[in-house]
Amino acid sequence: DVKVTQSSRYLVKRTGEKVFLECVQDMDHENMFWYRQDPGLGLRLIYFSYDVKMKEKGDIPEGYSVSREKKERFSLILESASTNQTSMYLCASTPGDPRTTQYFGPGTRLLVL
Template sequence: DVKVTQSSRYLVKRTGEKVFLECVQDMDHENMFWYRQDPGLGLRLIYFSYDVKMKEKGDIPEGYSVSREKKERFSLILESASTNQTSMYLCASTGGWRSYEQYFGPGTRLTVT
């Protein structure tokens, strides 16, 4: 079974703090994704990575950055958290260059106060 884990299930941070969300997959997948999920908006792609040290912006990259130093690990960074970044963050991975079937972690619910 593919396993995607995320560092925290729940996180509470203050405005202006730097926030790190980590994601690890154990299936040697090339592609990894960060989404945020908000009610009524579905999943919106923040960033994705198709290889170590490679990254591409998704639909809503503003206010976020990412890091992929190792194949199995993909980190999402909020340089200066703001209240409008309160959301559910989902990490996913998939193997191969046609990224269809995505495997998801359990999500991190981030609250910024």
């Protein structure tokens, strides 16, 4: 079974702190994604990566950056956390074949005070 893990299930940070969210997948998938999920807005794509050291902006990249130094790991970075970044963050991965499904991690619920 494909496994996508995220470093934390719950996280509480203060405004202005630098926050790292880690995602690791164990199936050698090329593509990895970061979404945030907010009530009534569904999942919105922040960034995605289709290869090591490659990244593409999604719909809402402002205030975020990402890092993909190794194929299995995709990190989401909040350089200076703000209260409007309080949300559920979901990581996902998928093979390069466009006919395949996406596999999600359990999510990280981030609260910025």
